[in-house]
Amino acid sequence: MDSVMENLREILLGGQSFSWREEGSGVFSAVLNGRVYRISSIEECRNDPFLYDYFDMSYDYDKAKKDIAALDPLLKEATEKVGTLRLLKQDPFVTLISFILSQNNNIKRIKGLYDRLSQKYGKEVEEGYYSFPTADELKDVSQEDFRALGMGFRAPFLVDAVKKAGILDEVWNLGFDDAAKLLMTIKGVGPKVASCILIFAYQRKDGFPMDVWMKRVMAKYYPGKDKSYFAPYEALSQQYLFSWIREIEG
């Protein structure tokens, strides 16, 4: 009902995915599933099986938002100011690489690196639109090749991630802590990046990534508390607070 409150721009461009671009006039596009998708509202995703899954349409985000808003006045303000958010269900390998790129980096530049990898090693599925490369398409790319594309100190991490991409298939069977521990055997994947992968690819709604923004929020507004305070909406609450703090301070 309040789908008009869906903050599509924040959902797609706010830092959980780097696949999307805004084409103007409220149209967003991304290369996913081997083709270009163009959307301007959540509602139109209901009829496409891939997008239905990608946007987690079976989950009641309106109810979750109301429950989160009822937790405390700050979350109430955040939900009202940010608008309804969703947690995307993205491809694990794409998410792994994306968030390795995210460390000590900003969203705009992460998106730039993501696009460069796509143009260099992905497939052109439509003129000017490239898929993100698969692990197989990156298997022979060297650390030097990655550095030449501007990946910087993350270059060796990318090589290691490509080599170990097979473990992404094992994550489905593990609980959160074991899954995170397994992901952290990949160079460049620590607790924060592992949490992001588990949330944005594996739909683990109990993740609570602590980046520089969230550390500020927790220290200032939730001293002494941890992610258990937000249960069972840890990940979604984090996403609201992250969007909110960046909106007012970023």
Add this chain to the structure above:
DNA sequence: CACCAGGCCGTGC
């Protein structure tokens, strides 16, 4: 010239 960005690694204690 600084300082920062959806952190993590290696080292030292």
Add this chain to the structure above:
DNA sequence: GCACGGCATGGT
């Protein structure tokens, strides 16, 4: 176990 410096790159 925890603290710390370093790290590629581009923006402010």
